[in-house]
Amino acid sequence: MKKILGAMAVCLLLLSCQKEKPKGNLHLTGNIEGLKKGTLYITRLGDSSFVSVDTIKIDGDSHFESWLDIKSPEMYYIVLDRGKTNSIDDRLPFFAEAGKMNIETTLEQFYAQAKITGSKNQQLLDDYKKVNDRFTSQNLDITELLLRKQHAKVAVNADSIARVQDYVLKRKYLYAAQFALNNKDHEIAPYIVLSEINENATVVLLDRIRKALTPKVANSYYGKKLTQYYNERKKAEQQ
Structure with missing residues (x-):
């Protein structure tokens, strides 16, 4: 016992x-x-x-x-x-x-x-930010130049400045779209589209990126949200 x-x-x-x-x-x-x-x-x-x-x-x-x-x-x-x-x-x-x-x-x-460390998507996001920060810096430099000229009472061609800023923004959006296409097998792709491009992307571009995603990514959290966003934009344009 x-x-x-x-x-x-x-x-x-x-x-x-x-x-x-x-x-x-x-x-x-x-x-x-x-x-x-x-x-x-x-x-x-x-x-x-x-x-x-x-x-x-x-x-x-x-x-x-x-x-x-x-x-x-x-x-x-x-x-x-x-x-x-x-x-x-x-x-x-x-x-x-x-x-x-x-x-x-x-x-x-x-x-x-x-x-x-430990996340491939995080690593890709860090890589994206390094390049994206350059576009942000370029835009800030243009704004700073404009303010300096205005402070010095130097004539500024506002249209020229706007065209340069627009060019920088277009490069930024194109880079984001290309980044998403290059990383279509990772969930970072639809996330970048939703957070960085969204309304600045055409429906055609959204559809192209959406169709390029691998099945695994397309069925992910952000993949489904991208499809939902695409459908909403497409419906709105058809009205």
Whole structure:
């Protein structure tokens, strides 16, 4: 009897020591250097507002961990509540997908210093931003030149400036469209179309990109949204 009770006690001890198996297909880890106390909210954009999918308390240790259930690769956001310290730099977007991802950043430059690894879509998004930032810089340079000339009371040909700005914007949109076509086998493709081109794309271009997507991407979260957006635009033009 004592042996049976002893065996039962050992079994109960083992069961109590076992940790509940994490649920989710994305294992997200990270570190926010310099953060001693605060709260992290992992969110995604729902139908009309942001929805929280996990809450992580930081108290002493700046490392964090989360298991998320990702049905389709999608843009998620880490929102940092610093407590008493207010900052506009409190939202960090990342392209979540199943597997293992890691986010390394700092408290002082939460968004600017972020290094995100483990997601192919995130890697492609980073590559896209590097080129896209050049178009943004060119447009800012043109605006700055215009303001300087106006301040110096130098005659400015507004039409010429507008044509140059329009040319830069067209190059920006064409690059986004070509990027989507070149990466038609990744969910980043429909996301770029929806977030960067949208109403500036013709229905013909939307249809071309939509048809170029691989079946897997076409059936993804953003792939379905692109098809929905295309159908709405096509219907509106036919009216």
